[in-house]
Structure formats: structure tokens, C-alpha cells
Amino acid sequence: MSASTILQRSLRSGGLVTGAVIVVAMIALACAAPLVAPYDPNAQDVLSVLADPSAAHWFGTDQFGRDVLSRVLWGARISLYVGFVSTSAGVAIGTVIGVISGYYGGIVDRLIVAATDVLLSFPQLIMGLLLVAVLGASLTNLIIAIAVTAVPAFIRMARGSTLTMRERDFVDACRALGYGDLRIMFLHVLPNILDEIVVMASLWMASAIRTESTLAFIGLSVPPPTATWGGVVRDGFDNLLDAPWLAVFPSLAILAVMIGLNLMGDGLRDASDPKGK
Amino acid sequence: MTMEQGNPALIVDGLTTSIRVDGHWYETVRDISFSVGPKETLALVGESGCGKSLTALSIMDLLPPKVARITRGRIVVDGVDMTAADLATRQAMRGDRIGMIFQDPMTSLNPVLPIGFQIGESLIQHRGLSRKAARAQALRLLDLVRVPAAAERLDAYPHQFSGGMRQRVMIALALACEPRVLIADEPTTALDVTIQAQVLALLADLQEREGLAVLLITHNLGVVASVADRVMVMYGGDVVESGPVGAFFDIPSHPYSVALLAAMPRIEGGGDLQPIPGQVPSLPEMPTGCRFQARCPLRMPRCAELPPFTPVGGNPAHLVRCWARSEA
Numbered sequence: 001m002s003a004s005t006i007l008q009r010s011l012r013s014g015g016l017v018t019g020a021v022i023v024v025a026m027i028a029l030a031c032a033a034p035l036v037a038p039y040d041p042n043a044q045d046v047l048s049v050l051a052d053p054s055a056a057h058w059f060g061t062d063q064f065g066r067d068v069l070s071r072v073l074w075g076a077r078i079s080l081y082v083g084f085v086s087t088s089a090g091v092a093i094g095t096v097i098g099v100i101s102g103y104y105g106g107i108v109d110r111l112i113v114a115a116t117d118v119l120l121s122f123p124q125l126i127m128g129l130l131l132v133a134v135l136g137a138s139l140t141n142l143i144i145a146i147a148v149t150a151v152p153a154f155i156r157m158a159r160g161s162t163l164t165m166r167e168r169d170f171v172d173a174c175r176a177l178g179y180g181d182l183r184i185m186f187l188h189v190l191p192n193i194l195d196e197i198v199v200m201a202s203l204w205m206a207s208a209i210r211t212e213s214t215l216a217f218i219g220l221s222v223p224p225p226t227a228t229w230g231g232v233v234r235d236g237f238d239n240l241l242d243a244p245w246l247a248v249f250p251s252l253a254i255l256a257v258m259i260g261l262n263l264m265g266d267g268l269r270d271a272s273d274p275k276g277k
Numbered sequence: 278m279t280m281e282q283g284n285p286a287l288i289v290d291g292l293t294t295s296i297r298v299d300g301h302w303y304e305t306v307r308d309i310s311f312s313v314g315p316k317e318t319l320a321l322v323g324e325s326g327c328g329k330s331l332t333a334l335s336i337m338d339l340l341p342p343k344v345a346r347i348t349r350g351r352i353v354v355d356g357v358d359m360t361a362a363d364l365a366t367r368q369a370m371r372g373d374r375i376g377m378i379f380q381d382p383m384t385s386l387n388p389v390l391p392i393g394f395q396i397g398e399s400l401i402q403h404r405g406l407s408r409k410a411a412r413a414q415a416l417r418l419l420d421l422v423r424v425p426a427a428a429e430r431l432d433a434y435p436h437q438f439s440g441g442m443r444q445r446v447m448i449a450l451a452l453a454c455e456p457r458v459l460i461a462d463e464p465t466t467a468l469d470v471t472i473q474a475q476v477l478a479l480l481a482d483l484q485e486r487e488g489l490a491v492l493l494i495t496h497n498l499g500v501v502a503s504v505a506d507r508v509m510v511m512y513g514g515d516v517v518e519s520g521p522v523g524a525f526f527d528i529p530s531h532p533y534s535v536a537l538l539a540a541m542p543r544i545e546g547g548g549d550l551q552p553i554p555g556q557v558p559s560l561p562e563m564p565t566g567c568r569f570q571a572r573c574p575l576r577m578p579r580c581a582e583l584p585p586f587t588p589v590g591g592n593p594a595h596l597v598r599c600w601a602r603s604e605a
Contacts (some may be wrong), residue, residue, distance in 0.1 A: 168384060169385040170386055170387045173377075173450075175371070177372030177398075177402070177451075178402065179402060
């Protein structure tokens with residue numbers, strides 16, 4: 001199927017457009033946080049602690065008097081950045097290993113599959129938790145931990161798709177033209193499985209952001225006072241009964257991005273499905 | 278198309294290819310020798326499983342690893358011994374000096390790359406052309422294989438072409454680097470009869486122009502009669518008869534060749550097709566000696582020994598491998 005058909009179908013799919021609008025809007029807000037955030041996210045104002053949402057503080061303030069709207073906007077930068085970078089790294093590494101494993105087969109393939117099975121038997125969160133605990137909580141380590149959880153899933157998918165592609169005649173035709181294995185794997189096989197990988201990557205990014213938020217919620221993300229969504233929810237959790245908005249607004253931000261990314265992933269899958277209309 | 282004297286572009290000498298079934302290696306192509314010269318077409322004929330495609334894959338070095346391998350023999354393409362060459366040399370030869378077109382044009386092009394790119398890629402790889410020069414050459418090749426409105430279709434994807442057009446694109450791809458040898462594995466089997474004739478005429482035309490040696494693999498004796506110079510009949514991995522097309526159709530001599538011709542549908546004459554009784558024995562059940570003996574009407578005790586090639590009617594170019602013919 002050609003790229004233009006996929007584009008046409010994408011535009012006709014309401015879910016995909018809605019999802020993309022939400023995600024793009026969130027990214028735009030995160031990028032513009034220094035311009036649009038009304039306050040410094042770390043500035044404490046002892047005179048207005050735990051203030052209700054108002055015209056001055058749309059999302060209220062937390063127990064240190066910090067503006068929650070500003071913290072959610074700045075937190076989006078960390079959360080989206082972690083989600084994007086860790087997913088990209090995990091997808092790239094997993095796909096390359098998966099394509100090589102599926103293309104060559106043999107003993108290396110069997111070892112990779114066995115290792116993948118072991119890694120996949122850990123829930124994503126437990127795996128991330130383990131890695132952050134070992135590596136220490138910092139932005140880089142967080143990205144590494146979440147990327148590592150994505151790698152086995154993409155190895156498995158890329159390997160499976162490569163196995164079916166390897167049997168196709170055009171791969172033999174490539175070999176008959178004297179092309180080397182690297183060229184066949186990455187110039188001929190990879191573009192044929194890329195649509196599936198993009199779909200899964202967009203769904204996986206949602207889960208990476210969720211993992212980051214969960215790790216931040218249990219205190220294993222970027223150290224305070226840096227704002228991340230999960231961290232803002234946790235700060236509000238202590239005063240949940242007095243000031244529910246503290247946890248509600250950042251949770252809504254997480255929810256919105258989850259919905260956006262999932263709509264986008266589903267829409268892309270439908271648009272690239274050759275059996276669709 | 279006349280046979281030209283001179284250096285054969287392709288020499289196969291004593292080729293034996295084995296495949297592995299349940300841990301045992303069986304000789305599936307046995308001691309095959311032939312050569313094809315420039316502008317010559319050699320047709321390799323036989324039913325499914327006779328080893329003709331395996332022979333082609335052996336020559337192209339496309340045997341699936343671990344389950345098939347060349348156990349003996351030499352393959353020389355344009356003076357280079359492929360069986361002794363290292364991987365880099367073999368890759369440099371494939372697509373450059375020897376090309377192959379496949380049976381099903383629907384699946385042998387990469388579905389996600391534009392065809393102009395796919396044709397150009399081979400030129401970039403083997404000839405070090407720039408992207409721009411490769412594109413210009415791809416356009417010339419599409420014109421050569423008579424794809425209409427070639428300039429507009431360089432950026433089209435394979436699914437935008439019909440089967441016949443795709444086979445033309447495959448031919449352009451195989452001929453991009455002006456190889457000396459072309460292996461055509463059932464190139465027209467997946468096409469309609471009218472398209473078949475067009476593609477065969479195109480191939481014959483290009484062969485004359487480029488001085489190609491063509492190894493045509495087919496089970497269609499009608500195709501053999503119309504385009505081949507020489508024919509080689511295979512059964513169960515052995516060559517059972519070989520000779521010039523005229524002599525072969527005049528005096529088909531091996532009982533299997535006779536049976537094959539009798540099983541061919543004809544327009545004139547009517548009458549029922551004569552099927553060949555039985556089927557090709559499975560690899561572990563291959564008899565020693567002549568492999569056709571179980572289905573042969575002329576079977577005799579000596580068939581347990583492999584017969585030598587003997588000339589038919591005193592013609593040293595027309596050879597048959599059958600005790601019943603050599604004793605007559």
C-alpha cells in the first residue's frame with residue numbers, strides 16, 4: 001500500500017485526527033512552557049499555600065504554595081521528553097536486533113528469543129523499578145530504564161515480521177542481484193515492516209509515559225523539586241482530602257496524553273491495514 | 278537465434294546438489310553438465326520436483342543454507358569459477374554478470390519501494406552510478422522493456438502495475454547491469470497466454486541485442502519449441518536427454534521425454550492426454566540406477582545400473598541416457 005493511501009485513510013479516520021490534535025497540542029504546550037506558564041514552577045509562595053483554583057492560580061497551589069498549572073506545564077516537558085526519547089531508543093535498538101535475529105535465524109536467534117522471553121516475563125513497571133533502583137534516580141537513568149523495557153517487545157515484533165518477509169520472493173530477488181545482507185535487511189525488509197513498528201511505537205509511548213509517571217509517583221523519577229507529572233500527583237496525594245485538585249489536574253494531563261496516543265496508534269493501525277477500506 | 282562458437286558464458290560441470298531430509302543428505306541434482314553460449318537459449322525441462330529449479334538456485338548461489346548444498350561440481354560464469362569464489366566475488370557477480378528472473382512477478386518486487394529506485398539500486402551497487410545517473414539509466418531500461426509512459430512510472434510502486442508489466446520490470450532489473458547470463462525460472466508461468474507471448478518475444482529480442490546466454494527453466498514444451506535452441510530433459514535430478522530442439526522434437530528418445538510429449542495438450546488431432554502413470558519417487562525411495570525405471574514401459578533388469586549417454590541416430594549433439602536406446 002502506498003503512503004498516499006495511508007495518508008488519505010488517516011485523514012478520514014476521526015480517532016487518528018483527534019488523537020494527533022491532543023498529542024500535538026500537549027507537545028506544543030510543553031515546548032512553550034517557559035512562555036505560557038504563569039509562574040516559576042519551583043517558586044514557593046508561603047502566603048498562598050494549598051489555595052483553591054482561582055483566576056490567579058487556575059489549578060490551585062500545593063503545600064509549598066507552588067502554582068500547579070505551571071508545574072503541570074513544566075512537568076509535561078519531562079514526561080513527554082522521557083516518553084519520546086526512551087521509546088525511540090527502545091524501538092530503534094529492539095527493531096535492529098529483531099530484524100537481525102529473524103533474518104539470520106540459527107543459534108544466535110534462539111539465544112535472543114530466549115533472552116527476550118525472560119525479559120518479557122517481567123511486568124514493565126517492575127522492570128523499570130528494578131533498573132532505576134540499581135542505576136539511581138536521574139533523568140538519563142530513567143530514560144535508560146524505560147527504553148530497556150521497550151527493547152524485548154520490539155525485538156519480538158520485528159523478528160516475527162522479518163521471519164515472514166524473509167520467505168518472500170523479493171528477498172531472493174535481492175540476493176540474486178548480489179546485494180549484501182545488511183542492505184537487504186535494512187533497505188528492503190525494514191521498510192516493509194515499518195508500518196507495524198510505527199503503530200506499536202505510538203502505543204508504546206503511552207505506556208512509557210505511564211511508567212514514568214508511576215515511577216515518579218513512588219519517588220523514583222527525576223529528584224525534586226523538578227516537576228514531572230507523576231511527581232506533581234504525588235505532591236498532591238498527601239493533601240488529597242483537603243485539596244483534591246492537586247492530584248486531579250496532573251492526572252487529567254496524563255489521561256489526555258494516554259487517550260491521544262492510543263487514538264493515534266489505533267487510527268494508524270486501521271489506516272495501514274491492507275484489509276481496511 | 279543460432280548457436281555461436283566461442284567462450285560459453287555459463288559452464289556447469291558435474292554439478293551435484295544435495296538436500297537434507299530428516300538428517301540425511303540426498304543427491305537431488307546428480308552430476309549435471311552443460312554450457313550455454315552467448316545468444317543461445319538452453320531450456321531445462323521436467324515436471325515439478327525434477328531438480329530444474331534447484332539447478333538454477335545452485336547456479337545463483339541461492340540455496341537455502343543448512344538444508345541444501347552443492348556437494349560436487351563446478352559452476353563457471355563468464356570465466357569466473359563461482360564454486361571456488363569467496364562471498365564478495367559471488368555477490369559482485371550476481372546481478373552484474375549473471376541475472377535471474379523469477380516465476381511470480383507479483384511477489385518478486387519489493388512492494389514498498391518505487392520501481393525506478395529498485396532498478397537504479399542495482400546500478401548504484403554494481404556500477405557505482407550516482408543516484409541521478411542511475412535514475413536516467415532506469416528510465417532507459419524501462420523503455421527498453423517497453424513499459425509505456427516509462428518516465429511517469431519511475432516513481433510508481435509495484436502494485437500499480439499489471440502482472441505482465443511487472444515481469445517486464447523484473448527483466449529490466451535483471452538486465453540493468455548488462456549481464457552475460459540470464460536465468461529465467463518459469464518466467465511466463467504466472468502470466469496469461471497472450472502476455473506470455475509478448476514477454477517471450479521481448480526476452481528473445483533483448484537476448485539478440487545484448488548477446489545474452491539464457492538458461493530457461495520451464496515445464497512448458499510449447500515455450501521450449503518456440504524459443505529454445507537446445508533442450509535438456511531432467512527427471513529425478515538426472516539429465517535423461519539433451520539435444521538441439523529440432524532433433525529432440527523429431528526423435529524424442531528417452532521414454533520419459535516421449536511420455537512428456539504425449540502428455541502435452543495439442544490443438545490438432547484431439548484425443549485424450551496421456552498421463553504418465555505413477556509419480557516421482559520421494560528422495561529416500563529413489564532407486565539406484567535409472568530413476569525413471571518404476572514408471573517406465575521399457576523397463577529391464579539393467580535399469581538398476583545408471584545408463585551412459587549415447588548419441589541418438591548418430592547425432593553426437595543429441596544424447597539420451599537409456600539402456601533400451603543404447604542397445605537397440
